[in-house]
Amino acid sequence: MAIFDTKKVIDFLSEKWGNRDCQMCGKGPWEVQDKAFQLMEFHQGNLVVGGPLIPVIPVTCTNCGNTVLVNAIISGAIKPETEAQGRKE
Numbered sequence: 001m002a003i004f005d006t007k008k009v010i011d012f013l014s015e016k017w018g019n020r021d022c023q024m025c026g027k028g029p030w031e032v033q034d035k036a037f038q039l040m041e042f043h044q045g046n047l048v049v050g051g052p053l054i055p056v057i058p059v060t061c062t063n064c065g066n067t068v069l070v071n072a073i074i075s076g077a078i079k080p081e082t083e084a085q086g087r088k089e
């Protein structure tokens with residue numbers, strides 16, 4: 001579980017995306033999840049402990065449900081050290 005400041009992500013996206021609406025429905029607004037999730041490398045359905053993980057934050061269009069996964073480290077939500085600690089657990 002990663003706790004982070006959602007406002008930080010919103011500020012980051014405001015700077016990078018501007019006021020861009022959803023690219024699928026052209027509306028919005030966007031909603032930033034307050035939890036980070038992770039993408040794991042696929043190994044024929046087997047769980048690989050210690051494999052590479054990509055932490056992401058789902059940003060969802062509240063109008064059509066289109067969901068964009070934003071990298072949690074690049075967006076500044078979590079620090080790379082936090083991710084490393086998570087791998088050991």
Ligand SMILES: [Zn+2]
Binds near residue numbers: 026027063
């Ligand atoms: Zn949409």
